[in-house]
Amino acid sequence: MTSIILVHAALAALALTALRSRPVAAAWLGCALLAATAIAVAVMGIGADDVPVERWTWVGELGFSISFRLDGFAVMMVLLVAVLGAFVLWYSIDYFEHDATFARFVGLFIAFAGAMTGLVLSDDLFSMFVFWELTSVCSFLLIGLNDRSAQARASALRALLVTSAGGLSLLGGVALLQSSVGTSSFAGLAAADTTGTVARAAAILVLVGAFTKSAQFPFHFWLPGAMAAPTPVSAYLHSATMVKAGIVLMARTSPIFAGDPVWRWMVVVCGGTTMLLGGARALRQTDAKLLLAHSTVSQLGFLTILVGLGVPGALYAGVAHLVAHAVFKAALFLGVGAVDHATGTRDIRRLSGLGRQMPVVAVSMGLAAASMAGLIPLFGFATKEKALAVLLHPDGAAVGIVALVFVVLGAVLSTAYSVRLFVGLFGTKPDRSGIETAHVHHAPTAALVVPVAVIGGASLVAGLAASTVGGWLDAPAAAQAAAATGYLALWPGVNTALAVSLTVVAVGAVVGWRMPVEPGEHRSWPITGERAYQFLLDGLLDGSRRITSVTQSGSLIAYLGVIVSVVAVVLGVGVLGDPGAGFVDRVLADSAVQRAGAVLGVVWAIAVVAARHRFVSALLLGGVGFSCAVIFAAFGAPDLALTQVMVETLTIVVFLLVLRQMPRRFEADSVWAPKLVRVAISVAVGVSVSLFAVMVSGARTAPSVGETYAQLSEPEAGGRNIVNVILVDFRGFDTLGEITVLAIAALGVTNLVRMARRQRTRAGGGA
Amino acid sequence: MIGRRSVILDEADRWLVPVILMVSVYVTFRGHNAPGGGFAGGLIAGAAFVLQFLAGRPLRIGRSDVHRPTAIIGAGLALSVCTTLAPLLFGDALLESAIWKIDVPLVGTVKVVSSAFFDLGVYLLVIGVVLAVLVALGADPDDDESSGPMAVEAS
Numbered sequence: 037m038t039s040i041i042l043v044h045a046a047l048a049a050l051a052l053t054a055l056r057s058r059p060v061a062a063a064w065l066g067c068a069l070l071a072a073t074a075i076a077v078a079v080m081g082i083g084a085d086d087v088p089v090e091r092w093t094w095v096g097e098l099g100f101s102i103s104f105r106l107d108g109f110a111v112m113m114v115l116l117v118a119v120l121g122a123f124v125l126w127y128s129i130d131y132f133e134h135d136a137t138f139a140r141f142v143g144l145f146i147a148f149a150g151a152m153t154g155l156v157l158s159d160d161l162f163s164m165f166v167f168w169e170l171t172s173v174c175s176f177l178l179i180g181l182n183d184r185s186a187q188a189r190a191s192a193l194r195a196l197l198v199t200s201a202g203g204l205s206l207l208g209g210v211a212l213l214q215s216s217v218g219t220s221s222f223a224g225l226a227a228a229d230t231t232g233t234v235a236r237a238a239a240i241l242v243l244v245g246a247f248t249k250s251a252q253f254p255f256h257f258w259l260p261g262a263m264a265a266p267t268p269v270s271a272y273l274h275s276a277t278m279v280k281a282g283i284v285l286m287a288r289t290s291p292i293f294a295g296d297p298v299w300r301w302m303v304v305v306c307g308g309t310t311m312l313l314g315g316a317r318a319l320r321q322t323d324a325k326l327l328l329a330h331s332t333v334s335q336l337g338f339l340t341i342l343v344g345l346g347v348p349g350a351l352y353a354g355v356a357h358l359v360a361h362a363v364f365k366a367a368l369f370l371g372v373g374a375v376d377h378a379t380g381t382r383d384i385r386r387l388s389g390l391g392r393q394m395p396v397v398a399v400s401m402g403l404a405a406a407s408m409a410g411l412i413p414l415f416g417f418a419t420k421e422k423a424l425a426v427l428l429h430p431d432g433a434a435v436g437i438v439a440l441v442f443v444v445l446g447a448v449l450s451t452a453y454s455v456r457l458f459v460g461l462f463g464t465k466p467d468r469s470g471i472e473t474a475h476v477h478h479a480p481t482a483a484l485v486v487p488v489a490v491i492g493g494a495s496l497v498a499g500l501a502a503s504t505v506g507g508w509l510d511a512p513a514a515a516q517a518a519a520a521t522g523y524l525a526l527w528p529g530v531n532t533a534l535a536v537s538l539t540v541v542a543v544g545a546v547v548g549w550r551m552p553v554e555p556g557e558h559r560s561w562p563i564t565g566e567r568a569y570q571f572l573l574d575g576l577l578d579g580s581r582r583i584t585s586v587t588q589s590g591s592l593i594a595y596l597g598v599i600v601s602v603v604a605v606v607l608g609v610g611v612l613g614d615p616g617a618g619f620v621d622r623v624l625a626d627s628a629v630q631r632a633g634a635v636l637g638v639v640w641a642i643a644v645v646a647a648r649h650r651f652v653s654a655l656l657l658g659g660v661g662f663s664c665a666v667i668f669a670a671f672g673a674p675d676l677a678l679t680q681v682m683v684e685t686l687t688i689v690v691f692l693l694v695l696r697q698m699p700r701r702f703e704a705d706s707v708w709a710p711k712l713v714r715v716a717i718s719v720a721v722g723v724s725v726s727l728f729a730v731m732v733s734g735a736r737t738a739p740s741v742g743e744t745y746a747q748l749s750e751p752e753a754g755g756r757n758i759v760n761v762i763l764v765d766f767r768g769f770d771t772l773g774e775i776t777v778l779a780i781a782a783l784g785v786t787n788l789v790r791m792a793r794r795q796r797t798r799a800g801g802g803a
Numbered sequence: 804m805i806g807r808r809s810v811i812l813d814e815a816d817r818w819l820v821p822v823i824l825m826v827s828v829y830v831t832f833r834g835h836n837a838p839g840g841g842f843a844g845g846l847i848a849g850a851a852f853v854l855q856f857l858a859g860r861p862l863r864i865g866r867s868d869v870h871r872p873t874a875i876i877g878a879g880l881a882l883s884v885c886t887t888l889a890p891l892l893f894g895d896a897l898l899e900s901a902i903w904k905i906d907v908p909l910v911g912t913v914k915v916v917s918s919a920f921f922d923l924g925v926y927l928l929v930i931g932v933v934l935a936v937l938v939a940l941g942a943d944p945d946d947d948e949s950s951g952p953m954a955v956e957a958s
């Protein structure tokens with residue numbers, strides 16, 4: 037299993053680098069890989085006596101590992117990911133044609149497929165989190181594939197921010213579970229006691245993470261925005277696979293945590309609201325792709341209720357409907373893409389009579405739409421029937437009844453928008469005055485039609501063979517909870533569920549039929565998730581801007597003033613805490629040379645302050661440095677002296693290079709930092725640093741490490757120069773840090789100068 | 804270039820720069836046992852380039868112009884980091900020094916300590932930093948960045 041994911045990563049890297057100029061070849065390789073993955077997983081996982089497990093310790097101390105487990109549910113999900121992925125990738129070859137972004141698309145697509153495979157194979161929450169974030173990043177890059185479009189970039193950022201905020205919530209949940217229960221593996225959590233307050237809070241955090249990924253209210257708004265992505269991306273990531281990650285997470289965790297009423301109510305209320313909200317919005321769309329996006333939101337709400345409730349029967353229905361949704365929604369998205377590709381529009385107001393011109397696509401999408409609407413004998417009928425049957429026999433809890441109401445209303449809407457979608461795309465509209473009808477420019481190629489037909493036809497085949505397919509789904513559902521087995525039926529017999537189902541379909545069909553093609557003015561709620569997101573994002577940016585404008589005034593005097601004042605205050609407080617410390621038995625100088633060096637340094641320093649010219653001042657400052665070098669040398673520190681001399685020399689040169697671009701003389705007083713203030717700050721910092729130095733040098737309590745270093749230097753590090761051995765060996769890490777800082781500073785200088793010069797050139801060129 | 808050319812600087816540049824560079828290498832390698840080391844050595848070499856720069860000569864190392872000092876910085880940093888990490892490959896602690904004694908014909912036994920490579924990295928990095936600063940700040944401020952002896956290639 038690890039190898040499968042690694043091969044995905046390798047091929048993705050290859051597609052983004054070596055095969056960049058040959059994206060079609062890369063795409064075919066990707067199709068082959070996905071097909072091979074499907075076969076390998078089917079051989080390994082289906083009917084295996086022992087469930088294959090792989091585990092790699094990552095951070096052993098924290099109990100983190102990357103672990104995979106190919107149980108029935110994982111097999112089903114990998115098959116969905118790989119098989120749908122292969123079809124979508126094939127489809128994309130003709131969809132993109134000669135688009136320049138195709139190479140990037142192929143690489144990211146394969147990377148995503150690998151990440152998603154890892155996610156569904158994960159056997160613990162930590163592994164899942166890692167792949168979860170990987171899918172978020174891939175999704176971000178794929179939504180923003182057309183990076184010249186501001187709208188695509190904004191949508192990508194929004195999707196990333198919302199899903200990664202959820203990722204943080206998930207990580208918080210994982211960390212809390214790890215620390216309170218001691219494990220993050222699904223099996224471990226199922227066996228452990230998770231009724232403690234911390235564990236329950238962790239479960240809610242995990243649930244919030246699932247909600248963001250699966251676009252549940254109030255985080256649903258990022259998904260329709262994600263439709264800025266090319267259609268294959270929408271079909272695969274934002275409908276069939278990635279948005280199911282939250283459902284997968286809930287499927288894995290709801291049998292463990294759903295005993296908590298907070299969890300159940302959150303699932304039902306948020307899932308139900310999402311279902312209705314998405315359905316209602318879908319009904320108002322005129323862009324077929326956006327209609328599908330909102331319908332996906334709605335269907336995800338349905339799945340959330342089924343899977344998140346933690347009731348075995350509902351879980352089975354949820355798993356079945358997950359498959360049904362992935363299949364019919366992929367076909368619908370790809371079909372809309374084919375229509376878009378052929379006619380240049382997906383606006384249902386501009387399309388009329390397309391059914392006769394694109395019969396294969398129309399029939400295939402018709403099957404898929406019928407499955408979404410829940411019509412006999414499509415697969416969507418069987419799964420929805422199962423869901424209704426389970427929810428009609430609640431265990432007496434109020435939460436079950438509320439869930440049922442939501443599901444029935446939501447089902448009405450899903451029939452309605454299915455009808456709207458199909459009629460809108462392919463129906464012949466009578467009143468065409470004033471609207472230009474779009475025509476088929478060029479017939480879609482096989483790669484655009486065959487995937488739609490095959491996946492669309494699968495809804496019919498699976499529906500006709502509902503009982504067989506239902507039997508296959510036992511293993512996936514039972515992987516979560518042993519009791520979650522069930523059956524599907526093409527004709528369940530006349531019962532309450534069927535009556536409800538037929539009523540739903542009838543009402544929904546009428547609503548969808550009667551809904552005007554041109555929807556009225558859309559009234560948005562005063563408080564929506566989207567507005568909250570925008571408010572937070574704007575506030576964050578605005579707040580940062582304000583804080584920056586206050587703290588980063590751009591005045592050198594202000595920066596230096598703040599830095600130096602802080603030093604003066606901090607050290608001054610330390611000195612005042614123990615006044616006069618360090619002056620006892622202090623030897624000021626050992627030799628006349630030291631004394632001379634010190635006096636010279638003081639004279640230079642006074643001259644620096646007295647100088648009127650910047651150049652002179654800089655040169656005198658060098659004098660202070662050389663005086664220090666004399667003192668170091670006289671103290672028996674030749675290394676220090678040598679370095680000091682060299683640093684001082686180079687510093688003077690650098691100073692002069694900079695100063696020649698500044699006025700030669702110091703300016704007159706600045707307005708808000710008059711001379712008196714500057715003198716006060718200077719004196720304060722000078723005095724406090726001097727006193728602090730004296731105090732510190734007299735404050736030694738422990739023996740110096742110098743002796744130890746001197747003894748270890750030759751045997752341990754093979755050097756007799758202790759200073760150098762300290763630099764490159766004993767304290768080599770410090771040196772490494774310092775030279776890294778040095779490198780960064782040099783890069784900073786280089787780029788700042790280049791930027792300033794470019795700005796000047798541009799300004800000069802414009803004048 | 805700053806100001807007019809000076810004969811003294813020209814001659815100093817011609818004769819002193821190679822000597823200073825040799826001294827810098829010597830100082831770097833003797834650093835382990837006597838005053839010196841990569842940092843001081845790098846600064847000395849930097850001083851050589853400053854002299855070259857002040858004499859108005861294009862910055863050169865050997866026969867090639869300095870185009871991208873950042874590459875030298877990167878090489879130095881990479882060498883130091885590799886020396887830091889290398890002991891891990893042999894199961895030792897980070898920065899653990901290995902000491903080799905090699906018999907070189909005519910010279911006798913030469914002791915090589917692995918940390919010399921660390922110091923060499925520091926040496927390169929410091930040279931790169933000095934060059935980067937000279938290239939960045941030394942160019943004529945009114946010049947277009949794509950012309951002049953200190954032209955920097957976009958990196």
